[in-house]
Amino acid sequence: MLMVGLTGGIGAGKSTVTAVLKEAGAVIVDADLIAREVVEPGSPGLAMLVAEFGEDILGSDGALDRAALAARAFVDAKRTAALNAITHPLIGERTAELFGTAPEDAIVVHDMPLLVEGGMTPGYHLVIVVDAPAEVRLRRLVEQRGMPEDDARARMSRQATDEARRAAADILIDNSGDRQTVVDLTRALVEIRLDPFEHNLRTGTPVVGERTVVPFRPEWAGEAERACARLRHVVGGTANRIDHVGPTAIEGLDAPDILDLQVTVRDADAVEDALHSLTGAGYVRDRSSDRPLLHWCDPARPLEVTVVAEDDPDHEFALLMADVIGADPGARAEYSEILRRANREETREWERTLTEASLRHR
Numbered sequence: 621m622l623m624v625g626l627t628g629g630i631g632a633g634k635s636t637v638t639a640v641l642k643e644a645g646a647v648i649v650d651a652d653l654i655a656r657e658v659v660e661p662g663s664p665g666l667a668m669l670v671a672e673f674g675e676d677i678l679g680s681d682g683a684l685d686r687a688a689l690a691a692r693a694f695v696d697a698k699r700t701a702a703l704n705a706i707t708h709p710l711i712g713e714r715t716a717e718l719f720g721t722a723p724e725d726a727i728v729v730h731d732m733p734l735l736v737e738g739g740m741t742p743g744y745h746l747v748i749v750v751d752a753p754a755e756v757r758l759r760r761l762v763e764q765r766g767m768p769e770d771d772a773r774a775r776m777s778r779q780a781t782d783e784a785r786r787a788a789a790d791i792l793i794d795n796s797g798d799r800q801t802v803v804d805l806t807r808a809l810v811e812i813r814l815d816p817f818e819h820n821l822r823t824g825t826p827v828v829g830e831r832t833v834v835p836f837r838p839e840w841a842g843e844a845e846r847a848c849a850r851l852r853h854v855v856g857g858t859a860n861r862i863d864h865v866g867p868t869a870i871e872g873l874d875a876p877d878i879l880d881l882q883v884t885v886r887d888a889d890a891v892e893d894a895l896h897s898l899t900g901a902g903y904v905r906d907r908s909s910d911r912p913l914l915h916w917c918d919p920a921r922p923l924e925v926t927v928v929a930e931d932d933p934d935h936e937f938a939l940l941m942a943d944v945i946g947a948d949p950g951a952r953a954e955y956s957e958i959l960r961r962a963n964r965e966e967t968r969e970w971e972r973t974l975t976e977a978s979l980r981h982r
């Protein structure tokens with residue numbers, strides 16, 4: 621099952637994107653819908669809300685008056701936190717139930733406004749953020765959805781910043797243009813990334829990146845950060861540290877578009893534990909390598925993950941390499957050259973020799 625988290629600020633266009641994903645066959649888990657379900661008349665959720673916010677949040681029919689609750693809950697951060705403390709655990713339980721019923725070959729899209737706020741992003745194989753400038757969102761909410769402007773602004777101020785959401789995005793869908801553009805973008809996304817990713821994950825097919833050198837990409841750091849957070853989610857406390865290492869970790873260096881990540885664990889037993897967790901989560905072991913190396917299945921993001929014990933010298937070399945080469949212009953140029961022409965084993969040998977020599981000079 622491919623688990624996709626879909627988020628965006630209020631009014632960004634999540635429902636618009638979700639509708640296209642649903643049409644393409646994805647299973648949608650809609651957080652706003654679940655939020656309604658858990659406070660239906662007669663539910664414990666509704667009783668807790670009344671105890672916290674008063675009888676005035678009920679309509680004459682005994683159901684939740686949503687506008688009345690919104691007017692009380694979004695006035696300040698403390699009131700919003702009280703609303704979240706009641707609703708979010710109930711929403712979480714129901715969400716887990718729904719994920720549990722999805723078929724193994726499904727692409728499950730969790731449409732969730734507060735994904736970044738809740739620190740949940742590493743739990744998904746991919747995070748899609750639908751993005752549009754705050755003023756555009758505000759205009760759409762007021763003009764097309766008839767939402768009072770004050771209410772829309774109050775909710776925005778209770779949500780993550782645009783920068784925080786963008787930093788969490790593996791895929792950023794720009795919805796500042798017309799509707800057709802976002803529909804086309806979403807359809808293309810299913811075809812080129814979601815469908816093949818789901819297939820690879822289900823069939824254990826690794827994505828092995830091209831070793832051709834490409835110009836340095838500033839996005840590598842953020843992509844590696846998200847990949848490390850995902851690995852951490854899988855291996856938990858088994859890892860002492862997880863680092864972005866290798867050529868793409870060197871600022872400004874042209875390199876093959878493959879992120880090297882190193883999971884450092886205590887000892888040989890922990891290496892086995894980590895490998896077990898990683899393969900269970902869909903990382904694919906590369907048996908052609910002499911060390912514990914795994915590949916990921918995202919067609920658009922080749923990763924090479926090594927698992928090392930902290931007393932293994934390779935662990936320290938990998939950590940030092942970026943500093944040693946990054947600080948020495950001669951070594952950088954030589955490294956670029958090596959990456960362009962040498963095979964992987966030769967490159968590793970060169971990295972090791974250089975790092976060892978630098979260590980001796982300290």
Ligand SMILES: CC(C)(COP(=O)(O)OP(=O)(O)OC[C@H]1O[C@@H](n2cnc3c(N)ncnc32)[C@H](O)[C@@H]1O)[C@@H](O)C(=O)NCCC(=O)NCCS
Nearest residue numbers: 629630651652655686689690693707711733734775778779
């Ligand atoms: C306060 C309520 C009753 C207002 O209902 P209303 O029908 O006006 O809005 P609806 O639920 O459709 O939400 C619309 C949008 O408001 C924003 N929003 C809703 N709740 C929150 C919140 N707690 N914090 C920040 N933004 C929120 C989201 O962008 C959401 O997509 C309702 O939003 C609610 O119960 N919120 C608490 C549950 C929650 O956090 N839901 C959001 C995702 S889990």
Ligand SMILES: Nc1ncnc2c1ncn2[C@@H]1O[C@H](COP(=O)(O)OP(=O)(O)OP(=O)(O)O)[C@@H](O)[C@H]1O
Nearest residue numbers: 629630631632633634635636760764765797798799
């Ligand atoms: N590209 C677009 N051009 C014009 N209007 C749009 C576009 N995308 C979405 N809208 C409209 O803007 C409003 C907000 O979009 P939508 O409901 O998809 O956002 P959302 O992120 O799901 O909102 P919420 O945070 O409330 O769940 C809707 O009325 C929708 O029809």
